[in-house]
Amino acid sequence: MDTKRALAGLGALAQETRLAVFRLLVTQGPAGLPAGVVAERLGVLPASLTFHLQQLVHAGLITQRRLGRQQIYAAEYSCMNDLLAYLTENCCGQGASCAPVCDPADSFRGDHDETPARACKC
Numbered sequence: 001m002d003t004k005r006a007l008a009g010l011g012a013l014a015q016e017t018r019l020a021v022f023r024l025l026v027t028q029g030p031a032g033l034p035a036g037v038v039a040e041r042l043g044v045l046p047a048s049l050t051f052h053l054q055q056l057v058h059a060g061l062i063t064q065r066r067l068g069r070q071q072i073y074a075a076e077y078s079c080m081n082d083l084l085a086y087l088t089e090n091c092c093g094q095g096a097s098c099a100p101v102c103d104p105a106d107s108f109r110g111d112h113d114e115t116p117a118r119a120c121k122c
Contacts, residue, residue: 008060012083017049018055021073033072035072061075
């Protein structure tokens with residue numbers, strides 16, 4: 001991934017509604033969701049949602065397809081993985097310096113008193 005594409009992806013995600021849309025679509029897998037369902041689940045007006053969906057499509061983070069009369073949106077996992085790889089490579093060098101900080105398993109480990117550990121600070 002080049003810097004221009006990384007900036008487009010990060011810029012698209014740097015807005016609360018778009019980040020919420022992307023997070024929701026990532027959890028839905030390749031099948032995605034109709035735009036109306038996304039609007040309903042997030043409590044976003046359809047007209048506003050259309051703008052945010054198009055920004056995410058333009059950045060390559062989600063795909064759009066027609067199914068009958070519905071527009072279905074799905075996360076573009078390859079773009080998400082490319083963006084994560086770009087950040088790891090360009091912000092962490094070889095990735096080793098990020099490993100102890102960004103180990104997702106750490107967020108599930110607590111002390112012996114079963115207090116949840118703090119989430120990673122990525």
